[in-house]
Amino acid sequence: xxxxxxxxxxxxxxxxxxxxxxxxxxxxxxxxxxxxxxxxxxxxxxxxxxxxxxxxxxxxxxxxxxxxxxxxxxxxxxxxxxxxxxxxxxxxxxxxxxxxxxxxxxxxxxxxxxxxxxxxxxxxxxxxxxxxxxxxxxxxxxx
Amino acid sequence: xxxxxxxxxxxxxxxxxxxxxxxxxxxxxxxxxxxxxxxxxxxxxxxxxxxxxxxxxxxxxxxxxxxxxxxxxxxxxxxxxxxxxxxxxxxxxxxxxxxxxxxxxxxxxxxxxxxxxxxxxxxxxxxxxxxxxxxxxxxxxxxxxx
Amino acid sequence: xxxxxxxxxxxxxxxxxxxxxxxxxxxxxxxxxxxxxxxxxxxxxxxxxxxxxxxxxxxxxxxxxxxxxxxxxxxxxxxxxxxxxxxxxxxxxxxxxxxxxxxxxxxxxxxxxxxxxxxxxxxxxxxxxxxxxxxxxxxxxxxxxxxxxxxxxxxxxxxxxxxxxxxxxxxxxxxxxxxxxxxxxxxxxxxxxxxxxxxxxxxxxxxxxxxxxxxxxxxxxxxxxxxxxxxxxxxxxxxxxxxxxxxxxxxxxxxxxxxxxxxxxxxxxxxxxxxxxxxxxxxxxxxxxxxxxxxxxxxxxxxxxxxxxxxxxxxxxxxxxxxxxxxxxxxxxxxxxxxxxxxxxxxxxxxxxxxxxxxxxxxxxxxxxxxxxxxxxxxxxxxxxxxxxxxxxxxxxxxxxxxxxxxxxxxxxxxxxxxxxxxxxxxxxxxxxxxxxxxxxxxxxxxxxxxxxxxxxxxxxxxxxxxxxxxxxxxxxxxxxxxxxxxxxxxxxxxxxxxxxxxxxxxxxxxxxxxxxxx
Numbered sequence: 001x002x003x004x005x006x007x008x009x010x011x012x013x014x015x016x017x018x019x020x021x022x023x024x025x026x027x028x029x030x031x032x033x034x035x036x037x038x039x040x041x042x043x044x045x046x047x048x049x050x051x052x053x054x055x056x057x058x059x060x061x062x063x064x065x066x067x068x069x070x071x072x073x074x075x076x077x078x079x080x081x082x083x084x085x086x087x088x089x090x091x092x093x094x095x096x097x098x099x100x101x102x103x104x105x106x107x108x109x110x111x112x113x114x115x116x117x118x119x120x121x122x123x124x125x126x127x128x129x130x131x132x133x134x135x136x137x138x139x140x141x142x143x
Numbered sequence: 144x145x146x147x148x149x150x151x152x153x154x155x156x157x158x159x160x161x162x163x164x165x166x167x168x169x170x171x172x173x174x175x176x177x178x179x180x181x182x183x184x185x186x187x188x189x190x191x192x193x194x195x196x197x198x199x200x201x202x203x204x205x206x207x208x209x210x211x212x213x214x215x216x217x218x219x220x221x222x223x224x225x226x227x228x229x230x231x232x233x234x235x236x237x238x239x240x241x242x243x244x245x246x247x248x249x250x251x252x253x254x255x256x257x258x259x260x261x262x263x264x265x266x267x268x269x270x271x272x273x274x275x276x277x278x279x280x281x282x283x284x285x286x287x288x289x
Numbered sequence: 290x291x292x293x294x295x296x297x298x299x300x301x302x303x304x305x306x307x308x309x310x311x312x313x314x315x316x317x318x319x320x321x322x323x324x325x326x327x328x329x330x331x332x333x334x335x336x337x338x339x340x341x342x343x344x345x346x347x348x349x350x351x352x353x354x355x356x357x358x359x360x361x362x363x364x365x366x367x368x369x370x371x372x373x374x375x376x377x378x379x380x381x382x383x384x385x386x387x388x389x390x391x392x393x394x395x396x397x398x399x400x401x402x403x404x405x406x407x408x409x410x411x412x413x414x415x416x417x418x419x420x421x422x423x424x425x426x427x428x429x430x431x432x433x434x435x436x437x438x439x440x441x442x443x444x445x446x447x448x449x450x451x452x453x454x455x456x457x458x459x460x461x462x463x464x465x466x467x468x469x470x471x472x473x474x475x476x477x478x479x480x481x482x483x484x485x486x487x488x489x490x491x492x493x494x495x496x497x498x499x500x501x502x503x504x505x506x507x508x509x510x511x512x513x514x515x516x517x518x519x520x521x522x523x524x525x526x527x528x529x530x531x532x533x534x535x536x537x538x539x540x541x542x543x544x545x546x547x548x549x550x551x552x553x554x555x556x557x558x559x560x561x562x563x564x565x566x567x568x569x570x571x572x573x574x575x576x577x578x579x580x581x582x583x584x585x586x587x588x589x590x591x592x593x594x595x596x597x598x599x600x601x602x603x604x605x606x607x608x609x610x611x612x613x614x615x616x617x618x619x620x621x622x623x624x625x626x627x628x629x630x631x632x633x634x635x636x637x638x639x640x641x642x643x644x645x646x647x648x649x650x651x652x653x654x655x656x657x658x659x660x661x662x663x664x665x666x667x668x669x670x671x672x673x674x675x676x677x678x679x680x681x682x683x684x685x686x687x688x689x690x691x692x693x694x695x696x697x698x699x700x701x702x703x704x705x706x707x708x709x710x711x712x713x714x715x716x717x718x719x720x721x722x723x724x725x726x727x728x729x730x731x732x733x734x735x736x737x738x739x740x741x742x743x744x745x746x747x748x749x750x751x752x753x754x755x756x757x758x759x760x761x762x763x764x765x766x767x768x769x770x771x772x773x774x775x776x777x778x779x780x781x782x783x784x785x786x787x788x789x790x791x792x793x794x795x796x797x798x799x800x801x802x803x804x805x806x807x808x
Contacts, residue, residue, distance in 0.1 A: 001147065023430060041477055061174070083313055083487070086434055089479060093441045097473050099273045100774075104466045106280055107384050107452065111459040115304060120463050127460065135665035136604045209325070216319035223316050233299025236308045238364035264695065 018045035030108065035118035037065040043095045047089045053085035065070045147196070154196040161189040169208045169263050173252065178261040183266025190267075199278050211272045218265025253256045303347075303392045307373040309358040310344040310383060311426050313337050314390075316419035327410050329400055334414040338390040345387045349380040353781050355788065359431070367431065368497035374431030378785035380603075381426045381637065382560045385644050389552040393648065396760040397545035400655045410571050413453060414613045415551070417669035420446040424557045430760035433483050433493045433569070436561055437476065440525070444472045446455050446539060447554060451542040464537035471534045475524025482517030485510050488570075498569050518565050521578070526556035528585070528622060537748070539611035544655025550624045551614055551742070556640045559621050563636065566625065567789040586626030591718055592619030597727035601734070606664035607654050609731055610647065615689060616724065617643045626703055631708030633786035638700035640772060641691070646698055649764035650686040653679050656753035656761060666734065673736070673743030676752045680739050682765040687732035692725050697771040700779065743783040 004011065021044055024035025057079035062070045109115050113125055191192035194202035226237040236241070239254020240247035304311075317337030321330050336607030357376035358560075361367065375383075407415055422444025427436045448469045473597060487493060489510040490501040502511055520531070527535040535555075539547050548710070566581065594614050600612035624636030654664055656679045659666050673680030689696035692703075701719060709717040744750065752758070771778050 021474075032467065035343075037470060037473055040474070042482050044477055044484065045480065051484065051488050061175070077551070083484075089326070089434075089438055093438070093445075093476075094178070096441075096445055097469065099276075100445060101469050103276060103474075104276065104448070104452060104462060104469065106453065107460045108281075108466060110454065111462055124460055124463060131665070134605065135667050157390065171756055213323055213325070216322035219319040220323065221310065222317075227312070227316070230300070230305055230308075234297070235300065235361055235364045236305065236312065238362060 009046070013043050013047045013050070016040075016046060019043075021092065030105045030115045030117060031102070032119075033117075034098060037101070038094065038098055041090070041097075045091060045094075048083040048087040048090070052080040056078045150196055154192055158189045158193050161185060161192070161259050165189065165263075169259065170256075174257055179262025180266055182259075184270055185264040186194070186263065186267040186273070187270030190271050194274065194278065197273070203275070206271060207276055208272075209277065211268050213270035215272060216263050218261045218263070218268060221261030222266060225254060225261065231252070300551045302734070303571045304360075306344050306348055306359055307375050307429060308362065310341055310348065310372075310387070310429060311422055313340045313344070314418045314425065315422040318415045318422065320416045321411055321418065325411055325477040327407060330414040333392070334418055335391070335394045336769060337418060338387060338394055340657075341425065342387040342391040345380065345384040348375050349377075349384045349737055351375075352380045353777075353784060355784055364639045366633060368492050368494035371435055372431040372496075373374070373429050374496070375429060376785070376788055377781055378637065378788055379428045379560060381641065381781040382557060383425055383469050384781075385559060385641050386421070386424050386428065386553045388645060389549060389648050390417075393428035393545060393549045393552075393652070393762050394549065395412055396652050396655065397759050399756050400545045400659060401543065403659055404457055404545075406456060409453065412749070413450070414750050416446045416449050417546075419443075420450060420554075424553055425804065428557050428560050431495050433486065433495055433498060435629050436481055437483060439560075440476055440479070440561070443554065443557070444476060444525075445703060446471070447550060450546040450550070453546065454541040457543075458541050460537065461541035464534075464541045468534040468538045471531075475521045477520075478517050478521030478524070478574070480521075481501075482514040482521060483614070485517065489514065490725050491793055493694075495569050497565070497573065502569065504569055515570055515580070517583075521557055521561070522562045522565065523556070526562055526622075527555055527615055527618055529588045529596070529615065532592070532596070532618075534573050536608055536611040537613060539614065540605070540608045544651065544658050548648050548651035548655060551580070551659070552644040555614070555618055556644050559618070559636070559640055561791055563633070567633075581628060582626055588621035589619045589626055590717075592616055592622070593720065593724040594688050597731065598723050600731045601727060602681055603731070604737075605664050606666065606669060606735055607651075610650055610654065611733065612747065613728065613731060614643075614647060616728075617647075617690070619724075620702070624708060624723070626713055627705075627714070627717070629708055630786050630790055631704055631711050631784070633789055634782045635701055635705035635708050636777065637782035637785050640702055641778050641782070642697035642701045642768075645764050645767045645771065646686050646689040646696075647762060649682055650690070652757065652761045652764060653683045653686065656757045658751060660751060661748045666738040668748070670738050670742035671740075672748070673739030675744050675748075675750050678758050678759065679753050682761050683739060685765040686738060687736060688774070691728045691732055694771050695769065697778075700775055704779070709763070740774055793799055 017040060020036050020038070020040025023039060024033050025036075027033055027036060054077055057077045060078040060081040062072060105115055108120065112120050114120060114123075163232070165186035168177040169179065170184055187232070190202055190206050199259075207253045209267075213226035229238045229241045230236055232241040237254070239251040239258075241250060242253045243250035296484065301672055314337045321333050324333070334478065348358070352375055355377065357374055359367070360373040360375075362371040362373065370480055389741075401410065401413060408694070420443050423439045423441070423446060426439030430436055430439060431755045448465050451468060452465035454464075455676075483493070486498060486502075489505060489508055490498055492498055492501060502508075505511055524531045524534075539551060542550065594610045596615035600609045600616065603609040605614065621636045621639050621643070624632040624634075624639065626632070627635075638721065655674055657669055659662060660676065661672060662667075673683070687698065690696035692698040692701075706721055709715070709721065710781065754762070
């Protein structure tokens with residue numbers, strides 16, 4: 001029990017991460033896959049943010065008086081800001097990935113008329129069969 | 144949109160306030176949580192809200208697509224240009240202290256202000272560009288698809 | 290450091306080279322968008338990549354005999370600040386990447402005009418420059434998290450570049466989507482690994498990481514980090530069972546993009562893999578060396594055989610080359626698995642030689658597509674006679690792919706066989722030869738289609754334009770040149786391999802020396 005509670009953030013990270021990966025793998029809908037990818041990425045954000053937390057720590061901003069002099073109180077414990085900064089970058093990357101992924105889904109919908117993976121696989125396979133009929137058999141396909 | 148009188152009035156009231164708040168977050172980032180990322184998103188929210196309520200055509204007459212694209216590039220250039228200016232002054236790339244070699248921390252204030260401004264411009268541009276890109280697609284969903 | 294007066298010597302342009310290497314293409318990308326002129330986009334992109342290439346030559350000349358250059362971004366000294374660290378290993382890869390970009394861009398002009406609608410051209414070149422920036426950055430940086438940032442810059446622009454193939458075949462979209470999903474999973478695995486490393490050591494500077502991991506000895510967090518990083522980067526490398534994104538992405542991307550990516554993207558990832566395996570984690574890292582020999586080794590051999598075998602049975606030139614890429618990556622990984630100086634030298638040399646070979650071949654594919662529209666064997670039949678110069682370049686590239694003496698491919702395979710024999714793995718040497726025989730078969734099928742059949746009447750009977758032939762033959766010429774003159778390639782690769790195998794000990798010594806020099 002102690003082992004479980006003491007590593008609470010890691011357990012939550014693992015659950016979120018596995019949920020995300022499962023959605024990416026198991027769902028056929030392309031938008032849902034992107035959602036799963038997001039959950040997966042967010043789990044990593046959570047991991048980073050939780051390791052930056054120092055017990056009893058406060059936000060790492062030094063208090064200044066009106067003249068702008070910094071007064072550092074050695075008794076105050078600050079959280080580690082570095083993981084937060086790192087993850088700010090990763091969040092931006094996540095937004096870029098999500099919007100690019102959704103943009104691709106929009107284009108796929110326009111070209112294929114579907115956002116279900118199975119339909120797209122079928123259309124691709126039909127196109128490959130047609131090519132093979134025209135140009136001679138080949139091995140591989142999507143593999 | 145004719146009917147939603149409350150929405151329209153509230154939006155008109157809010158848009159200005161949101162932009163003002165964005166500037167506050169942008170330039171007060173030195174002393175409190177904030178900075179270019181947050182300010183840029185808040186700024187973009189003002190335009191997106193306006194677009195959602197009044198329609199894409201109206202918001203794009205205020206903030207046209209070409210301008211959005213230029214802003215995205217401009218912000219990155221402001222950021223990189225700050226670093227290049229440090230290099231011209233004979234220091235490392237992004238060594239903000241070089242703006243005031245006798246008092247490095249003042250120089251760093253200036254450097255961060257410039258860089259965060261660049262970040263704010265780019266983030267505003269990118270968020271609005273993403274909104275435009277998705278909202279401008281003609282809807283293909285028929286009634287049967289629901 | 291804030292208020293105190295420090296005597297400062299102004300830095301010269303030469304000191305700024307490591308950052309200029311990244312900065313030039315990085316600044317050119319927004320400038321292209323800002324000017325927004327279709328006529329200016331290509332010249333600006335070409336000028337930027339040309340300047341980056343010059344930078345890389347200077348850098349390589351400075352570090353080819355060992356030693357390294359360290360550049361502190363923002364004046365913050367490592368391990369706190371971000372550091373760009375150039376040594377023989379990454380200067381060599383940077384030289385390859387910027388060189389390929391500079392050669393591919395002139396080729397791209399005609400090809401892009403043909404395959405991509407005009408309104409996308411400016412953004413296409415901006416994306417190309419961003420991709421170049423990302424690839425150069427992830428190679429040159431000495432900060433582990435910075436690798437992730439640049440990796441994502443290059444990946445995101447790569448997805449966009451691949452999806453531009455949708456104007457000729459809509460399957461480019463699903464290929465780009467697959468690549469996006471897999472690439473993001475890979476990159477996220479990489480970040481998880483970095484998170485574990487940070488938890489265990491509290492630092493992200495590679496040299497500092499190396500020193501601290503060496504002190505930790507047997508630590509499960511570090512082992513988990515190793516696993517996550519290898520799998521994450523393995524996805525980007527297209528390590529054998531993780532290669533599924535590669536064939537479609539290469540086949541449906543525009544020709545210029547394929548030529549650029551095939552020659553650079555996986556190579557940069559191989560470099561990052563090497564850097565993490567040998568510099569950050571030390572080579573005698575028990576768990577690591579077992580994993581390297583007994584997981585990566587067999588997978589590399591499987592890749593060599595299975596991918597080559599699949600390549601033999603393709604009916605499409607471009608797809609055949611994509612599978613052959615997976616097989617060739619197998620050779621590079623095999624060099625890692627052999628785990629001695631010759632093995633790593635082989636990896637580095639093959640990384641370079643395969644880069645130029647594939648650039649030549651994919652450019653030839655682009656030239657053929659310009660005339661025939663597709664690359665199915667029955668459609669390109671006889672094109673070798675119609676386009677003699679392009680056909681000859683295919684033959685040169687194909688020979689280099691097989692590893693015939695007198696071509697660049699021979700050098701790397703020779704070193705690889707030597708490395709296998711050094712370890713007493715004669716059966717491995719045999720396997721390398723046998724898989725090369727498969728390469729003979731798939732290259733022969735192309736040559737047969739190009740020369741031994743009559744050209745069909747419904748294709749354009751014309752040699753490729755000069756703007757394509759010149760870059761094509763620069764690369765094909767390089768395949769021959771580096772088959773005879775091995776001073777640059779083998780020299781740089783050997784220095785790089787020795788530096789890498791010195792591992793964390795080398796890195797740690799260097800970093801303490803640097804710290805002392807800084808004070």
